[in-house]
Amino acid sequence: MALADPAGHVLPLSLADKGSAGRTGFWRTQRPVLNPERCTGCFMCWLYCPEDVIEMKEGAGPRGQAIPVIDYEYCKGCGVCANVCPVKALEMVDEEKFLHEEVVQREG
């Protein structure tokens, strides 16, 4: 967040934080959905994710492998992760399918 100046000046400074362009999850038309059975925990999706919205959760896969956890709040749905996945464990699914789910989560 913004940095305060002790002398009370208004300064052109910002601090690193999520959401500097808002909740960019809205931008998605498709979202990556993981099939944990296929995932080998190779870290490729994490490595290439342009948005840094993938975290590798160690030991969380069905075979004890690390699996990606995606932050849909900010994931822009570019599909890079699905394309670099060597075993096609990530699939891009149309966002429309999740629309109501999201509204319910938000408002209901």
Added chain:
Amino acid sequence: MAVNIRKLPRKKYVMPGNAACPGCPETMGFRYVGMALGEKAVMVIPAGCSSVIQGLWPRQGWGLPVLNIVFAAGAAAASGLARALRRRGIDAQVVVWAGDGGTADIGLQALSAAAERGEDIIYICVDNEAYMNTGIQRSGLTPYGAWTTTTHQGKKEFKKPLPQIVAAHRIPYVATASIGYPWDFIAKLRKAASIRGFKYIHLHAPCPVGWRFDPGLTAKIAQLAVETGMWILYEYENGKLRLNPPSNRLIDPSKRKPIEEYIKLQGRFRHLKPEDIERLRQEVEMNWREITAMLKLQELEERSKT
């Protein structure tokens, strides 16, 4: 210096929810800078996509300190900053993170001068081959034939051979890299940070919006550029040239994928006629001839020494 992906820092050097387009290569590249240099880095960013990607005050989308600066001043401002931090005894690595315009065109003069002075900075050119921030206009690094909003018929000139131009300044380290090969880029950044003086890394960064391809293909297209030989991964360390994998296996043209595989995925090359593709192929061959000749010369020199 092999890079173990699982041992790379997990810290966020790019903040989710920034203003980059989906599939942006610059945010990918920036993450690797953070992973390689970590808390030592201070970024100097001249005008370009990376200025805007930071998003809106009071937040910013890069996980490192950033001094934004006017377009032509990247290398100069970094020079001053690096000197000041050194004088204050602060262990820092000042990094210029500039686009192709900020590097090859409007920023070239300051870059050349800083290289000549041997300033202790790493200069990274994030090359997306056009002025993307203003909406896809041609740059000195736009390749032959590419459509931009100022080359509707396709660019008639060739890409400026910038890494070679910078290498001609005889600085200690010049390398090319690609966002398709993060481990190579990270290793090069780490090497650069271990060397005092001016270091230059030219990062090939395919832009889905400007090149007209599906944003999910950013990394794939970057890899295709290397696999077809359109982009060559190499480094000059104290003047000695070395090809890096996988480019080192591609000296033999038959090992390279046809450039059509790279071109056909991009809308910016859609209008190319066979003769245009041929010209582009010749340009690729020319680049490889130069590299090969240099390598042969080095080999001869080595042999004469022993």
Added chain:
Amino acid sequence: MRGNEAVAYAAKLARVEVVAAYPITPQTIVVEKIDELIASGEMNAEMIHVESEHSALAAAYGAAAGGVRAFTATSSHGLAYMYEMLWWTAASRIPLVMAIITRALGPPWNIHVEHADLMSTRDTGWLIAMAENNQEALDLTLMMFRVTEDPRVYLPGIIGLDGFILSHTVEPLELPDQETVDEFLPPRRQPYVMEPGEPKAMGNLVPDEYFEELRMDMHQSLARARQVIMEAGREYGRLTGRSYESLVECYRCNDADIVIAGMGSWMGDAKITADVLREKGLRTGVLRLRWVRPFPWEEIREAAMGKKLLVVLDRSVSFGHAGPLFLEISSAVEAKPSMVGILAGVGGVDISYEDIARMVEHIYEMVEERGRVYIPAYWYHLGKFHPMPPYESVFLAPEQAPKGE
């Protein structure tokens, strides 16, 4: 000591750590002198030998942002070339000091004095001071470091000195010793430092409303700088005997009927003019602007109050209107005396106290004869008065004006 050397010594005494500059006549000596002082070990600083003025200010700015005192100097086209960096530096609130050795801009090439370069910086948010002589060039440079680094201000500052007239003219001056300067100038302060660690960004996009707030804060800080300048000037006087408490200098203004206003080296000549005219029975004084930003509005207003005639000398023109100082001073003068702007000495044309006396006498006679000013702006060229274009079509030329109206 030449004016350029005075400025170089000021940078040394201020313990500047990084200097980045590109040579341009008539500023070159500043760069050479500083390099010499560094080479001889007298000055503990680094010189960045940049390839252009744009890079000069950018590199000095980078160093200042990195937390050290930084300095640069330029002239004319060099200043024009670094223009965008002026805005960037000021709005980022990083203190930094620059000397501008005033010179005309081409074409045709002309390396001589004119205030066009300095005046083009007025809207950029920098503090601007203008020296009358080499001693003042040195003193104001030292003061500028203190004022720009004051937490109430946090803006960069420019010292102007006239090309060749001061920059290359040898004048005796008193160099304060290092202890005195150290006492006067506290260690560097700035609102933030760019260094590794905290992931902050300087200058990313802001909402338009916040942008306006940033601009308002710059404006208010410049207004607050008035007080800071007066304090620093008083303190400087206490330590050196040379006080710069006021933003203007008034010479025999109090009882004057006529006041000559202006800035720069020729205002010394204007003081002689005042004496000469007083001998002839014309009670004349001089109002010299030592600071252009913040603009000494109150001081000018007060000095002009109740006078018969205010003559403003300008050494550059705002083409299509009049001299910029004349225009600015017009905004401050309330109970307007007869006020006339005169443009002269542009592109290094020599102006002596006799010229100034001639200007004032001529204007005063006209005013006396007709009771008021008909043409408010003239260009004084080779001893003749040329009415300024915006007015000549509206007002009658003096020779056509009916006598005794």
Added chain:
Amino acid sequence: MVPHATTGGGLLEALRSTVELRFHGRGGQGAVTAATLLVRAALLEGKWGQAIPSFGAERRGAHVLAFARVAEKPVPIHSMVRRPDVVVVLDPSLILVEKKKVLHGVKPGAKIVANLPEPVDLGDSSARLYWVNATRIAQELGLIVAGWPVVNTAMLGALAKATGLVSIDSVVEAIKEHWSGRPRVAELNAEAARRAYAETREAVAKPAEVAQP
């Protein structure tokens, strides 16, 4: 006398009869083009119009705004639209998830013309909702660019139907002019507008509550 001074007055009256519109879309979806085409259609009918892009470095996918004004006579105004008579929403998710922004400042009884698969509840708002599944129309016609359905022309058809501000014929003509060099693209977009015109409905009754999971 100043020779070029405007004389006559009556500007406020002209402003009051002006229809003001706000377009909500995502960067790259063509909200600005939609506003421009609307104005072109209005001009074809001898009206006056003005299309205002949202200025700035908006990125693909981000929520962007565009504005338009349509009037019988020229109105010398250049500020953004703060109290819209009509709001056009190009993307279903915007009205679902950013409803507050979509309804912000609308005049009482304003018309909301939205791309939706089914009507939604506008809550306490007095605004009237018109909806059409423009995404489906675009998909069926193959109006897809870089994986995204292009819905802006369909939404112009919906706008014509919901407001009568311009006729569908003018919309089609404006579209054909805009893509004059690419007749096939023009025809597809024109067809999208015509279909949307035919399919646009007003959501009369409050729709059923979204089922709780």
